[in-house]
Amino acid sequence: MSDLNVLFRKRIGFPEEELTFEKLDELLVRTAEKIPFENLCIMENRTRGLSNEIVMDKILLQNEGGLCYELNYILYLFLQENGFDTSLVRGVVFNQMKQEWSKTGKTHVANLVQHNGKFFLVDTGFGGNLPLKPVPLSGETVSSATGDFRVEPVKNEHGDYLVHIKLNHKDQDWKIGYVFDSMDHVKSVEELEEIQTIIKEHPESAFNKRPLITKLTSKGNMTLTTDSFTEWEDGQEKKKGMDEKTFKEYKRMYFGL
Template identity: 50%
Template sequence: MNDINVLFRKRIGLNSKEPITLENLAGILELTASAIPFENLCTLSGDPGELNEDSLVDKILHRNEGGLCYDLNGVLYLFLKENGLDVQLILGAVYVPELNGFSPTGLTHAAIILNDDGKRYLVDTGFGGNLPLRPVPLDGSEIMTPTGEFRVRKEESEFGDYFLEMKLKHKDTDWRIGYAFESRQPVENMGDLTEMKKIITEHPQSAFNKKPLLTRVTANGSMVLTESSFTRWKDGQVTKEEIDSSKFKQLAKEHYNLDVK
């Protein structure tokens, strides 16, 4: 049996005795975002494997890799559930500003709904550089976080009953849609995310099956590594460095602890 509680705490550097509650979830989300990168290297390799508890534990907690939304929120869901929180995996569709609409891949974003004392919250550690780093209430309350302002708006769409909206610090001046999501039909089991993984890996319009993308978010900024550039945001200041393949491998190891072949 996988001891997800012990392994996850070790991966993010969390005290083995600290209880997991809504009140300290912000700190856990910050540790998770800093320790486990959002990256698509496995997707680029065409990994066809089924998504389940064993594969997630092996990838994220044994091999110490990162992953995409279904990997990162999948393993966080398992950890929160093992610690007694009332959580559900849900599906969403990411809004793509360049397309002026939602991703052609449809419901291929996985996130988490947390139920606590009669209230519901959106929890997400798999949204690339757009992480709230805080649970976002589903009651419409606007929250200020280290990465910007976030809120959940209740409105029906073809992809669900809510929208996550955001104003990222130092990047957005107006509210914009992050994704739509469906809260009424939670994912029944981890294996149901395998189809999502297949679409992201194979769909011709997937944003993650063409070029490497590595992202890490911290409380004071973020960093994005591609095959041709390394961009860092820190305290509102942005620096961008053009790189080659050798530098890419070096930076992947230095800043994301990933070995790129």
């Protein structure tokens, strides 16, 4: 096995065995539970250029998390190492508060995996909205511990497939997650660097305003900001206020950061 293959499996606690398509569910759950979605590098102004080595160092050696362009990129490299036919695609997130497409443009990155002649969305970089399973591009609903998900073809200026989400204990109705372009593949790591720059500098970016850390747990999920720590367990929400000292303690205690 390559270093990346060994280190990724070690980070998420996945056994050294053949990775089949049927085992992607388990892989995605373990990834979501072990690698947090977080923007600390951006908030602390310590981003680096992106490369295989830099992303491996950050996530697999320094045991940090990252945003979609890092989390789905390291997953992309791992899937390729294990013989999967996968590509990175770009999409535009729907802003639920403003009910409009994000003005940061195509800054969401996800994996598109081809298996037995069919395509599936595989996303481990969408915060607390993770499907935890490959989602077919056929409109079929996929259900997991986090909720229901489906991907449908659409005619949209930003892409040709729409991701719908209905989170358990949170959403009564379907909501739009993002739209992606199945033909707009990321062709080089320089594209990911451009996305990182937009996320870091754009005035409408959701990730350059305050620290955000979230990850899945066996009973729900937990989210930490400088204002609060929110924990969902079996559909019940518990929330606690934060100060600077407690934020640092919780960051280390619950997320290993």
